[in-house]
Amino acid sequence: MAIKTRSSQSLTKFAVPGHSPGRGQVDGKGFLPEPDITNCIAFSKLRCIITLVSLVLFVTDIPRTGLGVSNLQDYYPFPLMPSTAVRFGPFNYPVLHIWHRDNGNNSGNSFPVFTGLKGVQPVSAARVWSYQYDSTSVGLRGAVELLNVTEFPSFLLYKPLPGQPATNATSLVDLGTVFSMLDALITASRTHLRPTKTNSPVLRYATKHNWIDRLHHYLAGFAAKNYAWRLHSLHAPNISHNALAICSKDGFEQRSTPRPRFCNHPGIWKCKHPLNASLPDVRLWDHMDLRLQSLQQQYPDLRLDVVVVSSQRPSSTSGGKRSTFYIYEALEIVVLTRGRRCVEDSGTKITTCMAVFVDDYRYERDIVRTNLVDWYRIVSILRGGAQVYVWIRVLLLGYGAYTATWRSNSRLVSMVSIVFKIPFQVIVYSSLLPVSMYVGALVLDNSFTDIFLDSYWASVGGAVNLKWVPFIQTTSVQMRCVWLLALLASGVLFAMRRLRCNGEGILGIRGLVISLTASLTVFGPYKSVYYRDMNITSIFRIPDEGPTMDIVRSTIPGDYLNSSSYFFGNSLKTMRLCVTAVGGCAMAVKLLGYMSPTTSRGYHIIRGMIFRFSQISPYGIERLWTTTSPIIHFRAPIRLQKAPNTPTSKATNRTQIQYFSPVSGASRVVPSPPPNARGSSRTFLTTDSSSHRCRWYSWLFCCVKDIAEDFRRTQLLTGALTTRSIESHSIVQLMNIAMMTDPWNFFWLRAIGVQLYLYQIRPSPGDRKSFLPFAVILPYAPDEIEERTGLSVEDYELLDSASSRDVPMFILLQCG
Structure with missing residues (x-):
């Protein structure tokens, strides 16, 4: 049925009360009901x-x-190179320095024989956090398990024995226990890494551990644990001319393995001068050497031993269809230094050494590398267009x-x-x-x-x-x-x-x-020390031959090194x-x-x-x-x-x-x-x-x-x-x-424009005494109104039609 389109003025005349009755109106009672x-x-x-x-x-x-990331320096003020910046740190800080009060002499003193410092602040006990819950402790505990250091308390390895007190992230451990376990770890490391024809001076291993740190990790941990992988290397460098020279060939004998990861880390890692803060910053390995020289000057009559644990947590993810990529890496270093007083027996010619102090010093830095800045124009167009x-x-x-x-x-x-x-x-x-x-x-x-x-x-x-x-x-x-x-x-x-x-x-x-x-x-990213769980669930040695990544992939196929192909990581987990x-x-x-x-x-x-x-x-x-x-x-x-x-x-x-x-x-x-x-x-x-x-x-x-x-x-x-x-x-x-x-x-x-039709709706037979006819604007032509609304022919009458382009807005808002 062809319907002739009329003017908007005609439609308005029928729709608005106040005009004279026109075709299809019954005593002026066919107007649009006025909403209120x-x-x-x-x-x-x-x-x-x-x-x-x-x-x-x-x-x-x-x-x-904001629109997006146009410059990494707006978020991370320490750029390393194009598209690469430091996202956490760099930090270098003392954890603990413990020494015998009698300077290693057996004086028979009945008082506690250990004294501790954290930087320049005296401490009477050590935090359990540093050796059980901190991320830098994963490499230490992994070496303890591989070398079977029995002096390390089992509760720090998440394996408490019956009768041992329960600990949490705020618990303390006495200085004597920490002194003994670090002394034993240094001894075991240097014994295992003594260069021989069969042994390498470096121990490389990988750990898989719980990574429960944030609120969403903690809440979801009851259903599925969140895991993280780390790669570690344990080094026992030789001290030459009061320097470790750990990043040079002089630091090791019969060097057959790569240097520690931080020696080849993108961008030069610099730290404040440890002896004089007014002097320029020094490189990381120079900082280690200067600290070693400082300890040597402090204990000139002692023999120093150093063990270095280098850990890295490489992670990567990508955006939609791998358009954007994100590679971030956490690098952590633990430097354990021990000073021993060695005395040679004149009769037996046997040298006996006794540990006088142990020093725990750590470094942390995370970097991120991404091409997101290259996508800024597209991201800003999408987000800016949506905002407009x-x-x-x-x-x-x-x-x-x-x-x-x-x-x-x-x-x-x-x-x-x-x-x-x-x-x-x-x-x-x-x-x-x-x-x-x-x-x-x-x-x-x-x-x-x-x-x-x-x-x-x-x-x-x-x-x-x-x-x-x-x-x-x-x-x-x-x-x-x-x-x-x-x-x-x-x-x-x-x-x-x-x-x-x-x-x-x-x-x-x-x-x-x-x-x-x-x-x-x-609230998902919120953290608390009480959420932290860093229990090592898997550990294995990495052979010296072959690239590290290839070995790890062959050992753990399908899921390794915190890689993800999806573009919604923690946000998707939190939202779920x-x-x-x-x-x-x-x-x-x-x-x-x-x-x-x-x-x-x-x-x-x-x-x-x-x-x-x-x-x-x-x-x-x-x-x-x-x-x-x-x-x-x-x-x-x-x-x-x-x-x-x-x-x-x-x-x-x-x-x-x-x-x-x-x-x-x-x-x-x-x-x-x-x-x-x-x-x-x-x-x-x-x-x-x-x-x-x-x-x-x-x-x-x-x-x-x-x-x-x-x-x-x-x-x-x-x-x-x-x-x-x-x-x-x-x-x-x-x-x-x-x-x-x-x-x-x-x-x-x-x-x-949409074609609109003005109909007069008649009341149903049972409501004729209570309701008067009224008008309604519908986008349905007369030949489809019965199918669309279920009204019969006697229930309605077509009064007019017009395009939505021509209908006044206040009339258009009453459609339907």
Whole structure:
């Protein structure tokens, strides 16, 4: 049936009260029902606060978090070379210096014979942390297990014996025990690494250990442990001319293995001068030599022995389709120095040595190498384009709300009121274009976010110095995962809607679920010394022949050296943990809710903790909202208004507030029953009184090709267009304000255009005395309106048609 398109002025004439009756009007009673958002939809203070916070976060995302990484020095101020920077450290610090109070002479003193210093601060005991929980202790404990150093306490190896006291990261161990175990380790190392024809002067080995350091590690550890691999080398260099010369060939005899990793580390590692801070910085190996000379001067009559444990933790990951790469490496060095007093027996010519002091000094540095800076332009275009889209979105939202208040005396106040009545999560998460752009940027640089947060929370000695301003700044970056959650929620709802067709209404997700889940992820990187677990679960020696990486790969195929091919590392693990936690809590509360009476309001609230069905949505949203994917449960608190032309009484003349959920989100909507379903008495909710009458009905979302088959398979509810009330029209207009002002939808309707048709809807036979005919604008032509709405020919009459390009905005907002 061909329909002639008329002018927008003609459509406005039929749609707006105040014009003279025209064709299709019955005594001037065929006009569009005038929505009343101000009086019909209640103002919620809680929603106002949530909307205000969401609005501020929404429009300030880029000012708060930035476009991307344009320069590594903005995050790490110590560059080594192009695309490479130091992400942690460099640090060099004394752990402990212990010596005999009697200077190694057997004086028979009954007082404690050991004295300790940490730098220049006297200590009476050593921290268990340094030898059990610190990452630098992994190499030490690995050497202890390989060399079978029995003097090392078993509880420090996570193997406590019966009767030994339980320890944690804050426990202490006496100086005598530490002195004995370090002395024994140095002795075993030098004995094992004594150069011979069969032994190498270097012991190389790999360890796999628990890496429980952050809150998300600790919580997920009950289901699956987080592991890390480290490569180690144990060296016992010879001292020549008061120097180790560990990075030169003079430091070893019969040198047949590579030098320690730090000798070939990218970029020169420099430290403050250990003897005079005013002098220029010195290289790492020179720093070791200067410290050795200082100890030699302090103990001129002692023989010094040195053992060096070098550890590296190489890790790598990549961005989407390996576009960006991230290689980061933690390098840790433990230098153990021992001073012995050796006395030769004049008779037997046997030299007896006794340890006088042991010194524990450590170095740490992490570096990161990435090509993310090369992708800055693409990342900034994606993220910046999404932010510009958001700003336009908010401006158009204000424009739509302002247009809807054309009859108000105070339009600005009414505009603000309408904006704050919209569940703002609908605005934030329903526009797939900016959400997809944010996720695209996240795919490229999310791994760097993990690396940055890891280095931000890293510390020496397990210390945590929480400062709220930097914490909030870092959590802003962590909260970027909210866009990934929104996209995943869209996919889940799309699949659920295709798999099931439910007469309860349209399936949607509560908006606060996404925000709450994303907010929980900000606490994932938080660390505490009580979370730390560094137990070695596997250790093996690496043969001297062949490249180290090839040997490790052949020993542990498939999973080695902290490599990952996915582009979401810790963020994905944290998000998965938070989703599981929120889902688990919702299921637990839901089970408790089933124990409550089914007639209680709490039962219905708990029943839809995450997913919830909604009953009202405009007709034709598959044509009006083509570029959006509404996923958020649209919940509107309404006031039931008394219908016109109905008597009132003092006993019932009170406004009732009901909570209605007109969640948007469909490609096809069936709002009313087919002709053969007329006369059914089942209704979703009916409010009948002498003061007001209002009916609400379930609108069904189905994703099947033949809508007539949906009618046959599902028993629909009566009513819909034939019994619409002012409250339902108000909710439809509020939803149109929220969704039609999406920039793509706005462009679709105002630039490309959709053909709209003005119909007069007649009331059903049973309601002719209570309801007058009214008009409705639908995107359905007369030859498809019966199939789309289920109305029969006698239920409607075509009045006019026009393109959405020509219809005034305040009329367009009443479509459906």
